[in-house]
Amino acid sequence: MRILLVGAGGFIGRHLHVALSAAGHQVLATARQPDSGASGDWCRLDLAELARDPRAFAWPAGIELVINAAGLLSTDRTQLDEVQNLGACALFELAAARGARVLQISALGAEDGPDTDFLATKAAAERHLLSLGIAAVVLRPSLVLGPGAASSRWLLRLSPWPWTPLLDNRARLQPLHIDDLCAAVLALLQRWPEQPCSLALVGPEALTQGQIVDRLRAAQGRGAGRYSTLPRPLAALGAWLGERAGWRALNCQTLRLARRDNLAAAEPLAEACGYRCLPLTARLHDWPQAADSAGLIVPPLLLALLVLVWLGTALACLGPGFAWSLRILAEAGIDGWPARIAVVSGALLDGALGLGLLWRRWRRHALQAQIALMLGYTALITWLLPHYWFDPFQGVGKNLVLLGASLWLLWLQPSGERTRA
Template sequence: MPAVVLRPSLVLGPGAASSRWLRCLSPWPLIPLLDNRARLQPLHVDDLCAAVLALLRHWPEQPCSLALVGPEAMTQSQLLDRLRAAQGWGAGRYWVLPRPLTTLGVALGERFGWRALNRQTLALARRDNLAAPEPLASTCGHRCLPLEARLHDWPSSADSVHLALQPLLLALLVTIWLGTALACLGPGFDWGLRILAEAGIAGWPARLAVLAGALCDALLGLGLLLSRWRRRALQAQIFLMLGYTALVTWLLPHYWFDPFQGVGKNLVLLPVSLWLLWLQPAYARSRP
């Protein structure tokens, strides 16, 4: 049997990694883009399946490489507008990230293993990915439908908002933990000593406790950045917040009446952390 290489363009539909990232971006009122000049010809996963079936029915007699592309070339913003329209939203507003910010983001993505932001995704975002659909059509008779014709039950606006909230909440938790660590090592160090003194802890044990707490906070923040450690970091921060809340309630109950609610905010952070933790196994299984 002659070998056939099928080269699909960006495939959209349930379960696709690229679709996940695009759905995550689609709800935002201002959508950041790495580039908005390159064009691509996206197709729906149903067309990918239909093309494979058509090839099985009409297998080429000679080895060949066939591009599988959608009928319309579009930029990233135009693609996102299609997805937004399918979810009942109007055209989006877009912001192409400045080069220094893009460079920083790519460096962080390479360091922490982010699939949506790295050198490969940047290179793909900056070059056209176009091909003619005629060779495939002449070989097996299949032509991809326009994207709008496939976007009926997918994507769902509720699912897209759900996806968009996950990285936002993770970023907020990282900011909280790393910010707390810096505060404890800097201007908040003496404040931490005063709080411990109220609980009857002073001298070198108090200093050691503040430093250990800052180190723990920093490790939790860094753990959330690394996908392979994120689940354990979320578990650790949940237990830490529960323990911290219990100790404050027992030793320093008057902090519950602090106007800034430093302890009461844990009642919000705990369910957020639990929600993110529950998402981790499903997210991990979806990764190839």
Template sequence: MNVLLVGATGFVGRHLLRALSGAGHHIIATSRTRQPLRLPGVEWRQLDLDELATVPDHFAFPESIDLLINAAGVLSVDEQQSNLTQDLGSRALFDLAKSAGVRVLHISALGAGVRSDVHFLTSKAAADDYLIALGLPAVVLRPSLVVGPGGASSAWLARMSALPVIPLLDRKALLQPLHVDDLVSAILALMRRWPAEPMVLPVVGTEVMTLAQLIDQMRMSQGWSGAWFIKIPDALALFGASLGDRFGWRALNGQTLRMAHRDSMADPEVLESVCGYRCAGLRDRLKQWPDPAQSTQLALRPLMLATLVLIWLGTAFVSLWPGFEWGLRILSEGGLTGPFAQIAVVAGALCDGLLGLGMLMGRWRRRVLQLQVCLMTAYTLIITFVLPHYWFDPYASVAKNLVLIVATLWLLRTEPRR
């Protein structure tokens, strides 16, 4: 089958692309930018749904396509962005499919059309309704929480699963999570048994559970015992959500807070009655993911970053104020006194402060980490040759530089390339 897969570089899209390629289909996969990934039977083209929403001829619909799969989506705090990508862009794509007389499978979200106060879901629902009204041979899939390797929310869940004490926004809301492999398998089953009429289908796991129970299952799959869960106080959660709306946090914002407090369930037998597929038990799917080493890294990395930021900023503060005279005494031991010593202390403090602030900026973090390694190495070498007696400090103030260098190298090695 000739398939046009839109959103092929997203979480679901990547898994679906490999499955379609492995099943022998010919796929024209789209993304906003050029892609180096090469798979058998896959041809890449550029498509930006935001641009398609305003410029209908931005994308030339390929010929001889049998099925359009729209796996594109965006979880943004910007309501205008959500509407542009998920509603208007999708509508323009569906219009092209109608002109070409092509079947459409659109991946939406469970809760679309029900929750009017979550623009991620309302924009999905608007596109769903538009597609069904076109009268095309169409299926709208509304999956529950999808977990698996490569997902942004899945990475957060894996990170939390490594913590002994886990803070949650809600401990009572019920959901039916499913593995991404089940969503992909459901799509392949629908391609084999396409329904006679346009319809909206929920795709949910077979087990009803809370988020805490899901995380506990993830912990057990990694060989860990159950965790201790605490509910974040409402006032603190609201404050965090307001900050998330302000700074564009995807994990915590007004939308995610509202969704966290509500049930997300449906009947799994609806999908089975249409295409014959039923999702597997989640416990059976959690054998290869999450990986305990990766989960631990995800959990420790932000803690390590925060610790180093505090160390560098703290060093800057101490050097400029309570420890200023102490810094001058140390320099005098090495033979540097007077105004030049004062300039050296201030310059070193400002340098430490800039490095601490630089770690907060993802765009510059890799270069900042490299500079930190160089600076700590230089500090250590200078002290070794000029003030070697500091190596015998019972508090190991110089020796601890070695630990910080190793920690910084680990952060540098695990820093994503941008």
């Protein structure tokens, strides 16, 4: 079968691409920015552009099935609406006009009066697809885990800690492995439902967040962890900050989703195509490894420490360390009002750079500025106050460690836009 796979650059799309190709299907994969070195046939498709102009995409010949695995991790309602609703609807209409079937990868919960922008835009696209009267299936997976998933990265970051605060540890989910999602799609291609329908794709176990993390801990050879729920005011404050800072793991949407059950029956899918997901533990063999979670812990931990260092430096210079800072400048021959201006300005700059690390969109620039500032500070100290290199506490020498950490975090920062699958 010749398949147009939309969103093949994302987590679900990448795995589907491999599974469909291995099953012998001819896959034409799409992405906003296709990797020229990727295997298989690729073409460019941006659903946001398609939403604005349906003629922006030249429909390939011979497409029998469209699988839409595109999605956007964002708190921006406009972007979500363009990609997950308007762009998806335009794609469905193109498929309908050319007689192609459609498989829409949606999300469990989109059918239940969604109160988040992510689910609301998914639900709007679902309704439009099912109203077209074409051969269509909406597949609504629960939490999908596997290597490369954003949700998996977050859970893996929690898994090494023996005690972990969670947004909620009462709500239940039915997680599944990405291999089960791919297997379910292949089963649907073998037994396509006679009527347009929506089908939940869920694992056989209803688990809390803590129980899911424990499954991941067990796969890494760790025992059960201990979990607590963040106080509601603290969680609400974190979600408010995350909403404004563009955090994907903590914002108003993720807080709402974390506090409610996300459950469905597995029987309709089994009746439609004969497939049932395996328990999560049955899939956790080669992934995750202890090294996976350890590697994911280090960047946010270093980031948090850098934030504390820069904000702490700012507060110290403006508070109890103000006189000390003036004495250091006096050693360099700077005193009076120029010294006071220098201390206050430097402290405010340190504070601004520390806050800049909290905002995803400013983080790369903040790290670049911090590296330049540390190099500048080190050069000035070496020139004007070289004896500080011989401080027994090595205050200047420790800057080299911070410099290395900042360079590494800068290297890890994505240079493009927000992730869109």
